[in-house]
Amino acid sequence: MSVAAPYVEVDGLRRVFDVSKPWLNRVIERAPRQSLKAVDGVAFSIARGETFALVGESGSGKSTVARMVVGLLPPSAGEVRISGISMTDPRQAAARRRLRARIQMIFQDPYASMNPRWRVGAIVAEPIRAFDLIQGEAAIRARVGALLELVGLHPDDARKYPHAFSGGQRQRIAIARALASEAEFLVGDEPTSALDVSVQAQILNLMRDLQDRLGLTYLFISHNLAVVRHMATRVGVMYLGRLVEVGGGREIFVRPRHPYTRMLLDAVPDLAHIGRSRVPVAGEIPNPIDPPPGCSFNPRCPLANARCRSEVPQLRDGVACHAAEEGRLPA
Structure with a gap:
């Protein structure tokens, strides 16, 4: 029996930013060029209809990955394929243009991604006009009204401006706009982190x-593990630009294997484990311009040994950790 190809394939994705001082400063100060590896060798796949979540602390490279996946940021190396079409190969430019309508992004702050001078109807209709999906103003208005109803708003809301809505309602408008182009793949970059907890639950x-009704595929970016537990089919944990653990949503939360994943989970309040000893997430992410040698997590890891401080662990069997490979993880 043949296995269907993944809908999204990310292979060896890398992004390096030049953070050097201006040329004259470098000459006067005799300073070398400096680079920052925001993403280093990330690889994962997403099946059609599933939710793959990337989690990690701020600065781990999650949002940079999201922007490269949708084509907002070119990778320094590696490749992204969506529905078998390369997002970087110039030979597939025509196919990529046709694919664009099926890929949309939902941002953290919906108000910042909307033109405050446009009415909601024009905002939601923008992808329909941009991709020339529907002809005739009456048909476009009808489609906008249907989209607003789909996300729990009223068709009459099309006449209002974004400032007239709450944060949760604006995020509903952003979702309606994303669906206006008949998108199949949505990338949510912290789409609920700016909302109150009760409103977060409604949006999630x-x-x-919508995923169940329309068969959508999600790449979900978040630092909130409680949100990820609710949403994700599979989870990838990022640290300092690299994937350190990948696994099923339930598996990651029940049996985390990387010490960093364990620390993240120990920091999540859980009434079922009151009184249990916890290991808080100690320290901070190192300077990405000058990362530590070996495993980048070793300065914060209670299990680090000499090998961890000299050799970069590779992602094997879903975890990049020498302690896991050597059987040194506590039960």
Whole structure:
């Protein structure tokens, strides 16, 4: 029996930023050029209809990955393929243009991604006009009204401006705009982190409902593990630009194997484990311009040994950790 190819394939993705001082400063100060590896060798795949979540602390490279996946940022190396089409190969430029309508992004701050001088109807209709999907103003207005109803708003809301809505309602408008182009793949970059907890739950439930009804595929970026637990089919844990653990949503939360994943989970409040000893996430992410040798997590890891301080662990069997490979993880 043949196995269907993944809908999204990310292979060896890398992004390096030049953070050097201006040329004259470098000459006067005799300073070398400096680079920052925001993403270093990330690889994962997403099956059609599933939710793959990337989690990690701020500065781990999650949002940079998201922007490279949708084509907002060119990778320094590696490749992204969506529905079998390369997002970087110039020979597939025509196919990529046709694919664009099926890929949309939902940002953290919906208000910042909307033109405050446009009415909501024009905002939601923008992808329809840009991709020339529907002809005739009456048909476009009808489609906008249907989209607003789909996300729990009223068709009459099309006449209002974004400032008239709450944060949760604006995120519903952003989702309606993303669906206006008949998108199949949505990338949510912290789409609920700016909302109150009760409103977060409403938006997450809406996204899951839309996924079930429309067969959507999600790449979900978040630092909130409680949100990820609710949403994700599979989870990738990022640290300092690299994937350190990948696994099923339930597996990651029940049996985390990387010490960093364990620390992240220990920091999540859980009424079921009151009184249990916890290991807080100690320290901070090192300077990405001058990362530590070996495993980048070794300065914060209670299990680090000499090998961890000299050899970079590779992702094997879903985890990049020498302690896991050597069987040194505590039960």
